[in-house]
Amino acid sequence: xxxxxxxxxxxxxxxxxxxxxxxxxxxxxxxxxxxxxxxxxxxxxxxxxxxxxxxxxxxxxxxxxxxxxxxxxxxxxxxxxxxxxxxxxxxxxxxxxxxxxxxxxxxxxxxxxxxxxxxxxxxxxxxxxxxxxxxxxxxxxxxxxxxxxxxxxxxxxxxxxxxxxxxxxxxxxxxxxxxxxxxxxxxxxxxxxxxxxxxxxxxxxxxxxxxxxxxxxxxxxxxxxxxxxxxxxxxxxxxxxxxxxxxxxxxxxxxxxxxxxxxxxxxxxxxxxxxxxxxxxxxxxxxxxxxxxxxxxxxxxxxxxxxxxxxxxxxxxxxxxxxxxxxxxxxxxxxxx
Numbered sequence: 133x134x135x136x137x138x139x140x141x142x143x144x145x146x147x148x149x150x151x152x153x154x155x156x157x158x159x160x161x162x163x164x165x166x167x168x169x170x171x172x173x174x175x176x177x178x179x180x181x182x183x184x185x186x187x188x189x190x191x192x193x194x195x196x197x198x199x200x201x202x203x204x205x206x207x208x209x210x211x212x213x214x215x216x217x218x219x220x221x222x223x224x225x226x227x228x229x230x231x232x233x234x235x236x237x238x239x240x241x242x243x244x245x246x247x248x249x250x251x252x253x254x255x256x257x258x259x260x261x262x263x264x265x266x267x268x269x270x271x272x273x274x275x276x277x278x279x280x281x282x283x284x285x286x287x288x289x290x291x292x293x294x295x296x297x298x299x300x301x302x303x304x305x306x307x308x309x310x311x312x313x314x315x316x317x318x319x320x321x322x323x324x325x326x327x328x329x330x331x332x333x334x335x336x337x338x339x340x341x342x343x344x345x346x347x348x349x350x351x352x353x354x355x356x357x358x359x360x361x362x363x364x365x366x367x368x369x370x371x372x373x374x375x376x377x378x379x380x381x382x383x384x385x386x387x388x389x390x391x392x393x394x395x396x397x398x399x400x401x402x403x404x405x406x407x408x409x410x411x412x413x414x415x416x417x418x419x420x421x422x423x424x425x426x427x428x429x430x431x432x433x434x435x436x437x438x439x440x441x442x443x444x445x446x447x448x449x450x451x452x453x454x455x456x457x458x459x460x461x462x463x464x465x466x467x468x469x
Contacts, residue, residue: 194338196358229262281363302351337372389449
């Protein structure tokens, strides 16, 4: 097995070179395998099989993955963090979208209603994963009053239920490249049924119908075996969910802001978006500056004397800030309708 990493890099490098080259394409794998086993010094069958398997996992990305050790549902962390923010805005960052997530969400909403009412909602699905599409539909169902088809998993259909009163608050859904699987379906459902605006960056493109297959070695693979389609809308694709409002932020910063959105972090410069307006912000600091009316709120020294990130009074997470700006705009416009 010591040659696995070498073999993997060799296969991937060769594939990339062949793809970019104008010469003949790679031969069939069986032929390539025989060449390697017959000619490459010191390589055994097990190393070749391991490298080939790793290369397949790398090549097919979200559509083919190893299933890790599964925790019982009661041990899964469903809610990462929540708070009732200013002006009655509820914020909830989901950790896993699995069985029980909708019930946990209900308890949060009930507690917020008891604290003076819920005027808006930020549903943070950044870094949220899960493959329970029934739970995604169950959570979306909280926002929909009528019974209607919502989602097709292959040929199987899932629908909302008729209810006396649905949750009716303006909502924004935050997403990024680590939003994967059922959370992508949830974001798409809420947007399609006009229950929320999606803010952030494109999602992972991992919304598929999966089968779990146990191999001869005992390893379990999660294999994309079918498509996920909105009942009255598009099929979810490998391109992921494209946000309504695209806001760029560094993933490592988003991870920290999910714990504390008021952390002052060193700004990251963004590549210019030449397809957007000329005034598109070029950095996280610029987004903060615009949100705060010209003041970046970010001192040049983002760390204190002990080397820890400073905590500001205002929100520093640019994605969350844009979401809050939208909710503020909704609260101004809605009463005028």
